[in-house]
Amino acid sequence: MSKRLLIVVVEPDPDRAQPIADGLREAGDHDIRIIAEQSGLARQVAELRPDVVLIDIANPSRDVLEELALASGPAERPVAMFVDRSDEGMTRAAIEAGISAYVVDGMRPERLKPILDAAIARFHIFQQMRAELAATRAALEERKIIDRAKAVLMKARGIDEEAAYALLRKTAMDGGKRVADIAQQLVMAAGLLGR
Amino acid sequence: MITLRLGYVPLIDAAPLIVAQELGFAAEEGLAFDLVRLGAWAQARDMLGAGLIEAAHMLVPMPVGQALGLGPSLPAMDLVMFLSHGGQAVAVNRDLEGRLRDGGHDFAFDDARAAGLALRRAVAGRLRVGVPFHFSTQSELVRHWLTASGFAPADLELITVPPPMMAEAMAQGDVDAFCVGEPWASFAVERGLGALLLPGTAIWAAAPEKGLVLLRGFAETREAETGALMRAIWRAGRWLDDPDHRGTAAEILSRAAYLNLPPELAERGLTGRLTISAQGDIRHAPGFIAFNAGAASFPWKSLAALFAQRLAGRHGLDPQEAMTRAMAHFRTDLYRQHLRPAGAPLPGASQRVEGALAEDRSVAAERGGMILRADGFFDGFTFDPAASLSAN
Numbered sequence: 001m002s003k004r005l006l007i008v009v010v011e012p013d014p015d016r017a018q019p020i021a022d023g024l025r026e027a028g029d030h031d032i033r034i035i036a037e038q039s040g041l042a043r044q045v046a047e048l049r050p051d052v053v054l055i056d057i058a059n060p061s062r063d064v065l066e067e068l069a070l071a072s073g074p075a076e077r078p079v080a081m082f083v084d085r086s087d088e089g090m091t092r093a094a095i096e097a098g099i100s101a102y103v104v105d106g107m108r109p110e111r112l113k114p115i116l117d118a119a120i121a122r123f124h125i126f127q128q129m130r131a132e133l134a135a136t137r138a139a140l141e142e143r144k145i146i147d148r149a150k151a152v153l154m155k156a157r158g159i160d161e162e163a164a165y166a167l168l169r170k171t172a173m174d175g176g177k178r179v180a181d182i183a184q185q186l187v188m189a190a191g192l193l194g195r
Numbered sequence: 196m197i198t199l200r201l202g203y204v205p206l207i208d209a210a211p212l213i214v215a216q217e218l219g220f221a222a223e224e225g226l227a228f229d230l231v232r233l234g235a236w237a238q239a240r241d242m243l244g245a246g247l248i249e250a251a252h253m254l255v256p257m258p259v260g261q262a263l264g265l266g267p268s269l270p271a272m273d274l275v276m277f278l279s280h281g282g283q284a285v286a287v288n289r290d291l292e293g294r295l296r297d298g299g300h301d302f303a304f305d306d307a308r309a310a311g312l313a314l315r316r317a318v319a320g321r322l323r324v325g326v327p328f329h330f331s332t333q334s335e336l337v338r339h340w341l342t343a344s345g346f347a348p349a350d351l352e353l354i355t356v357p358p359p360m361m362a363e364a365m366a367q368g369d370v371d372a373f374c375v376g377e378p379w380a381s382f383a384v385e386r387g388l389g390a391l392l393l394p395g396t397a398i399w400a401a402a403p404e405k406g407l408v409l410l411r412g413f414a415e416t417r418e419a420e421t422g423a424l425m426r427a428i429w430r431a432g433r434w435l436d437d438p439d440h441r442g443t444a445a446e447i448l449s450r451a452a453y454l455n456l457p458p459e460l461a462e463r464g465l466t467g468r469l470t471i472s473a474q475g476d477i478r479h480a481p482g483f484i485a486f487n488a489g490a491a492s493f494p495w496k497s498l499a500a501l502f503a504q505r506l507a508g509r510h511g512l513d514p515q516e517a518m519t520r521a522m523a524h525f526r527t528d529l530y531r532q533h534l535r536p537a538g539a540p541l542p543g544a545s546q547r548v549e550g551a552l553a554e555d556r557s558v559a560a561e562r563g564g565m566i567l568r569a570d571g572f573f574d575g576f577t578f579d580p581a582a583s584l585s586a587n
Contacts, residue, residue, distance in 0.1 A: 038360065039367050057241060058234035060357030066237050067329045067355040070265065070510075091267075095245040100237070 005030045007115065008050040010061060012036050020054070020122045027118035042068055052112070053102040054119050057095060065102050090116060097123045142180040149183035152190045196222070197420060200229045202239045203252040205454045206358060206376040207464045208279035208405045210444055211486055212252055215431035217447050223430075224423035232453070235357060236328045243410060244269030250424060252278060253408045259502045260330035262524045263517050265510055271411040274499075275526045276425055276492045276534075278405040278432070280568070282464060282484035283333055283395035284380035285310075285340075287372045288365050291317060292390040292472070302390065304471055304478035307397040307573035311344025314392070318371075322346065325356040325364050325373030332395070332404050333374040335505060340398045343574045362386050376404065377464025377484070378456060384470055385460065391471040394480040399550070401491070401570035403498055404484075414529060422533035429534055432487035441465040482568075489555055489568030490540055492530075497546035499525040500580040518584055522546070531561075540565035550577040 007030050011017035017034045024032050035044055041061050045053060045068060055062055090113065094101060097120040103112060146168070153164035172182045203209040215221045216228040231248055233239050239251040240261070258274045260266050287295065291314070295302070300313035314322070322341070326333040334353055341351055356364040361375045362383035373380070374395065383389050395402050407428060414421045435444055445462035448454050454461055463469045467483035470476070485491045503521035507514040527545035535541060541561040550572045557564050 039364065039369060042354075056234075057238050060234045060360060062235040062237045063328050063357050064355050070329050092245050095241050095247065100241065 005051040005111070005115070006033065006048065007031065007052045007054065008033050008035055008045065008048060010035045010041065010053060010055040010059065010065075012038060019125070020119055023118040023122040024054075024115060027114045030115070041065070049104075051104050051107060052115060054115075055100055055102075057098045057100050062100060069102060093120060099123055142183075145180060145187055146183045149186045152186055156190075196225060196227050197423075198227045198229055199250065199420065199424060200231055200248040201250050201252070202231045202233045202242055202248040204233050204236065204239065204358070206282070206405075207378055207445075207448060207454075207461050208282045208376055208484065208486075209252050209453070210435055210448055210465070211278050211428045211431045213448055213453055214435055214444060215427045218431065218434065220427040220430045220434070221424075224427045226420070226423050226427055230453075236331075239408075240266060240269065240272075243272060243408060246410065249413060249420075250407055250409050252405055254328055254331045255403045255406045255498070256330040256332060256335065256502045256506065257328070258406065258408050258524050259499055259506060259521045262499075262521045263503060263506055263510070263512060265330070265506065271524070272408050273411045273414055273524050273526045273529070274406040274408050274494050275414060275421070275529045276407050276429065277403045277494055278407055278428070278486065278492070280401045280403055280485045280491045281394065281396040281482065282376050282404050283336065283374055283402070284377060284391045284464075284469065285337070285372065285374045285393045285395070285398075286365070286380045286383055286389045287314070287392050288370075288389045289387075289473070291371055295392075302392065302471060302476065302478075304391065304393060304469075304480060305397055307340055307393055308344070310392050310397075311340055314341075314372075315345040318346075318350075321350055321352055322372060323352045323354055323370045325361055325370035325375070326353050327356065327358050327361075327375055329355060330506070332402050333376070335502065336395050336398045336402055337374050338505075339572070339576070340393075343576075362388055365389055378454065378460040381460050381463045381469060382456070384472065387473040390473070391469060391478075394467075394469075394483050396480065396482060397573060399570070399572050400482075400552075401485070401489075401568045403491075403494075406494065414526065421529065422536075425530070425533045426537045429487065429492060429537055429539060432492055435486045436488045438466075485568065489566050490542060491568060492539075493542060494525040494527055494530060495546060495549070496522040496525050496527060497549050497578065497580040500546070500583065501549050501578045504578075504583060515584060518580065522580075535561075542567070546580050548577055548579045550575075 007024055009017055009020050021032045021034055024030055038061050042064050094116055099119055150161055150164040168179055168182055172179045201212050203212050221228050239253055242248045243251045258272050261272050294317040295313050298313055298317055324337050354370055358375050358379040361373050361379050364370045365383055365388045380391055434440055445458045445465050449456050449458040449461045464484055467480045469478055471478050499521040500518040503517040504514045507517035531541050543559055552569045553571045554569050555566050557566050
């Protein structure tokens with residue numbers, strides 16, 4: 001039996017860190033720690049001496065972990081570089097999913113794979129959720145701004161709602177722009193003119 | 196129109212990529228750039244390695260580190276041109292600023308020897324200096340300057356801090372000083388956390404800072420796109436080196452999609468007119484950042500050798516082998532091939548003695564003459580790759 005692994009997840013957003021940690025627990029009997037605080041990361045990781053560190057590929061703190069991975073002797077090196085020792089397919093899948101994994105020297109790829117698979121799955125779900133949320137928010141914002149632009153036109157030109165929308169749409173099409181962009185400009189201009 | 200994905204980290208020296216797209220230099224070459232803002236230098240390397248971006252804005256020593264096997268095993272990466280020289284500043288925290296002033300230092304912002312000696316007198320024990328990445332020009336500048344100023348290696352602790360977090364690291368007391376690319380040094384001054392002590396150019400007049408890095412597989416198989424990409428960026432660099440364009444460049448770079456900061460902040464480094472202290476003292480640093488002038492974009496193989504020798508020394512590698520390996524990744528051949536048609540001045544040789552030019556100098560070029568930028572170190576250091584390679 002191999003020993004339990006200590007896996008550290010570096011993630012400031014608790015809504016994101018928690019599902020990743022849950023996914024990792026399902027993947028095996030591991031000890032999972034979440035580090036949310038970015039300052040002092042090097043010290044925290046060095047003290048914990050984890051077997052695996054998982055971190056968003058775009059997290060600026062990665063560059064701090066890189067330094068740890070390059071520490072002079074293996075004895076002082078709290079993390080090594082995962083991509084050194086594993087197959088290229090796994091590396092690419094992780095990079096595409098937006099994850100980087102730092103792993104202690106000598107971990108076998110077959111021990112790492114289930115961990116990484118679980119992390120990749122959770123990262124995907126979260127990214128999807130975030131994209132959907134952003135799209136919904138943007139759509140709502142656009143609806144609001146178009147409604148306000150229609151109101152401005154109705155008042156200024158004495159036309160009804162349908163005609164106001166038609167006018168917005170025609171202007172947008174003529175200018176090769178989106179209705180929401182024209183609406184935004186109109187509302188801004190109306191604000192400047194004090195209407 | 197062919198779309199290329201280019202990765203950049205938000206700094207003023209990403210300007211050639213952004214300007215090439217925004218002002219149509221890319222379109223002129225039949226390219227559209229999909230500019231991908233990155234959060235970490237390691238991300239630039241990994242995404243390039245996985246083929247998720249076609250080219251990356253990278254710290255010049257990064258491809259050297261890769262060539263020496265000090266990074267993850269990814270496909271071979273080549274630096275095809277430099278994007279900038281200089282653009283860094285050294286900052287000290289308020290406490291050190293006070294001690295330096297008490298010791299009589301004038302913060303003239305142009306004398307690395309005086310500043311280094313003053314700092315040596317002001318610091319009793321170890322000095323903790325933030326640098327953006329393990330493989331960075333900043334790290335080399337700080338080591339060179341401070342060891343030449345009387346700091347023993349044991350007195351120095353270099354700590355990696357991502358550029359946007361540099362000011363916060365100073366606020367938290369994690370670092371006493373740092374060396375970082377603009378606008379992140381000015382950002383700390385603006386927050387009243389420290390004072391600027393030196394521009395990078397005061398330590399090394401022409402320190403190569405960022406390079407355009409491609410996968411070797413891409414550069415060698417997709418020649419047409421590689422050439423078009425290099426020419427678009429080279430022309431953007433030429434546009435950027437007109438002093439009258441620097442204000443406009445600051446506006447473009449500062450947009451929400453790019454740096455997302457007040458343009459006034461980016462303008463400081465781009466114009467070389469920097470506010471160095473919380474009291475609002477202003478210093479003018481001519482040539483604070485260069486993109487193209489004086490053959491700044493030519494990727495001298497001797498610079499690959501210089502960085503390789505230093506990295507080899509710190510990582511216990513054979514220096515001769517390291518220099519030879521690194522030089523193969525600085526593609527002066529591709530620079531000549533692709534930028535000759537654009538009319539770029541091309542030097543006769545591809546390596547030289549580094550640090551030898553105290554002033555700008557005109558030299559013979561492939562066609563006619565050209566001007567090479569002054570590249571002296573503050574302490575007169577020179578590096579001759581030929582001598583280092585033949586030495587045993």
